[in-house]
Amino acid sequence: MQHSSGSFGQSSQAKKLLENQAAIRKLLSDPETRKVLQLLRKRDSAQLQQAAQAAMKGDASALNRIMSDLSRSPEAAKAMEHLNQSLNQ
Numbered sequence: 001m002q003h004s005s006g007s008f009g010q011s012s013q014a015k016k017l018l019e020n021q022a023a024i025r026k027l028l029s030d031p032e033t034r035k036v037l038q039l040l041r042k043r044d045s046a047q048l049q050q051a052a053q054a055a056m057k058g059d060a061s062a063l064n065r066i067m068s069d070l071s072r073s074p075e076a077a078k079a080m081e082h083l084n085q086s087l088n089q
Contacts, residue, residue, distance in 0.1 A: 027087075030082075030083070030086065032080075032082040033079075033083060035076070036079045039073065039079075043066065051063040051066050
């Protein structure tokens with residue numbers, strides 16, 4: 001899987017996406033997004049929630065670790081690559 005430069009918390013793409021509600025709705029309706037979310041739900045929800053809260057405060061390191069671990073799964077890696085391509089369009 002290819003990683004974009006910088007962390008999620010510092011990504012200008014992430015900031016633009018968060019500012020665009022229509023893009024968020026489109027992304028959330030994407031089957032690949034649903035696959036990633038489903039795989040994330042199988043993880044420790046408290047750990048994921050803490051990582052998300054830290055990322056919202058500017059520290060995305062824990063979220064980046066979770067996503068890196070998740071990307072070791074071929075199914076998740078494929079879904080995440082599709083999402084990266086969608087975000088870069």
